[in-house]
Amino acid sequence: MKRNRKTIKQRATKLIIALDVDNFNAAKKIVDLLYPKVKIFKVGLQLFLATGNKIIRYIKRKGGLVFLDLKFYDIPNTVAAACRETVRLGADMFTVHSQGGLDMLIAAKQAVDEESRRLKKQAPLVLGVTVLTSKGRESNIKQRVLGLAREASKAGLDGIVCAGQEVKIARKKIGDNFIIVTPGIRLEDQEKQDQRRTATPKQTKQAGSNYLVVGRPIIKAKHPLKVVEKILADIK
Numbered sequence: 001m002k003r004n005r006k007t008i009k010q011r012a013t014k015l016i017i018a019l020d021v022d023n024f025n026a027a028k029k030i031v032d033l034l035y036p037k038v039k040i041f042k043v044g045l046q047l048f049l050a051t052g053n054k055i056i057r058y059i060k061r062k063g064g065l066v067f068l069d070l071k072f073y074d075i076p077n078t079v080a081a082a083c084r085e086t087v088r089l090g091a092d093m094f095t096v097h098s099q100g101g102l103d104m105l106i107a108a109k110q111a112v113d114e115e116s117r118r119l120k121k122q123a124p125l126v127l128g129v130t131v132l133t134s135k136g137r138e139s140n141i142k143q144r145v146l147g148l149a150r151e152a153s154k155a156g157l158d159g160i161v162c163a164g165q166e167v168k169i170a171r172k173k174i175g176d177n178f179i180i181v182t183p184g185i186r187l188e189d190q191e192k193q194d195q196r197r198t199a200t201p202k203q204t205k206q207a208g209s210n211y212l213v214v215g216r217p218i219i220k221a222k223h224p225l226k227v228v229e230k231i232l233a234d235i236k
Contacts, residue, residue: 013205013235015228016067016181018042018215024051028058030219035064037228040092042067042213053089065092067181067213071129073097076107083111083126091124093181095161098128098148105155125159125179128152133163133184133197141197142166149174164199164207171208183213187230201234 017038019027027047035041041059043066048055059066068091072079079096086094096108109126116123130148131141145166150173152160159179162170167180186198204212214231221227 014211016040016042016211016213018213019047020215022046022050024054027055035062040065042069044069056089060090068094071095071097073100076104079104080107080111083108084115087115093125095127095129098130098152102151102155109156126157127181128157128160130160130162142169163197164204165197167207167209180209181211182209185212185214201231205235
């Protein structure tokens with residue numbers, strides 16, 4: 001299956017802001033403050049359930065890009081239907097859960113390609129979530145991540161989501177023509193909170209990640225824009 005190679009071949013590491021808030025006004029405030037310094041915003045389960053596609057429409061009108069992180073995980077037919085709706089919503093990238101299996105992943109990618117062609121629009125990046133960053137440092141995590149990454153690649157997905165500790169091996173084994181998105185980013189002096197496998201922006205960039213997802217360390221900061229500027233300097 002073809003991937004969105006034009007997008008994938010850009011290797012500059014970019015910052016994604018996770019809008020981990022529970023209402024439209026709070027999300028809008030963050031977007032207004034940080035755009036255009038940051039152009040990509042993640043909409044997760046809580047915010048999507050609270051606002052529906054209202055926040056997606058706002059980000060798009062503003063000129064930003066939307067990373068819809070709902071981690072679809074169901075039977076292939078159900079996931080395929082959800083993927084078609086995601087294309088219609090206008091998301092620029094979104095997640096499915098790689099543990100759903102090869103058939104589910106293939107169905108997801110095929111649905112995205114078909115719906116994008118039907119609507120004559122750019123297909124969003126489809127990213128396979130591997131092992132959540134809240135999981136501990138079990139000895140087999142790298143092997144599990146690598147296995148799920150290979151499954152995502154085999155299905156034709158555009159990339160994966162994995163913790164900073166697994167970026168280097170995933171990049172080495174899967175290759176350069178594959179997007180890697182990394183959550184669980186923390187600055188050196190910040191607490192991990194509920195995250196177990198964290199990494200700094202600089203560490204993650206050096207390992208080969210394309211996108212860093214940062215939420216609470218920025219949106220809960222006293223001066224969010226200053227934190228953004230520090231992270232952007234670290235990954236320049």
